Amino acid sequence: MRYKNLTLVGPMGAGKSTIGRLLARELQLSFKDSDREIEERTGASIPLIFDLEGEEGFRIREEQVIDDLLQERGLILATGGGAILKPANRKRMSSNSTVIYLHTSVEHQLERTARDKNRPLLQTENPRKVLENLLKIREPLYREIADIIIETDTRAPRLVVQEIIDQLTALV
Ligand SMILES: Nc1ncnc2c1ncn2[C@@H]1O[C@H](COP(=O)(O)OP(=O)(O)O)[C@@H](O)[C@H]1O
């Protein structure tokens, strides 16, 4: 195993879930998505968890899942866009993985999330404003923990994967 764990961070629509799966296939590593893991453990969808427990309840579950999953080795972990908010998560990601920030403009985030109703924070009148406001708070945190930053606006998923592999190879 050349790599320790790899964690993908970035805003909604950055492609964390999509790229993580492709990258895991390419590197023959196992793949986990923290949102899917929460859904499997609870038997509830992300929107239902937000309805029943609020964002705060969801964040507690997310922290537990990230802590558990990053105990492993050789894992590719796609996180949710807000996972970097908790200092404990940032610490766990930094110490137990190489962190890859998938950078994406709000314009592309909007395009990529428009048809998907499974992101409770975007079920509003003005998702653009929500994404802009979230990015103001979160962008410095993504940058703070990133070992590698990958631009995704100009690359199809396959090329994002290739760029990640190129940058990882340059790191070691
Ligand atoms: N680099 C890319 N170029 C074009 N579309 C993409 C890219 N990355 C992801 N997508 C598409 O955007 C949508 C959201 O991707 P997803 O992996 O769910 O993002 P995230 O997990 O970061 O919220 C999906 O339909 C996916 O196919």
Ligand SMILES: O=C(O)C1=C[C@@H](OP(=O)(O)O)[C@@H](O)[C@H](O)C1
């Ligand atoms: O940005 C966020 O706060 C969230 C992002 C979502 O994951 P994706 O980034 O994979 O869409 C999911 O964790 C939840 O809806 C909250």
Ligand SMILES: [Mg+2]
């Ligand atoms: Mg995702």
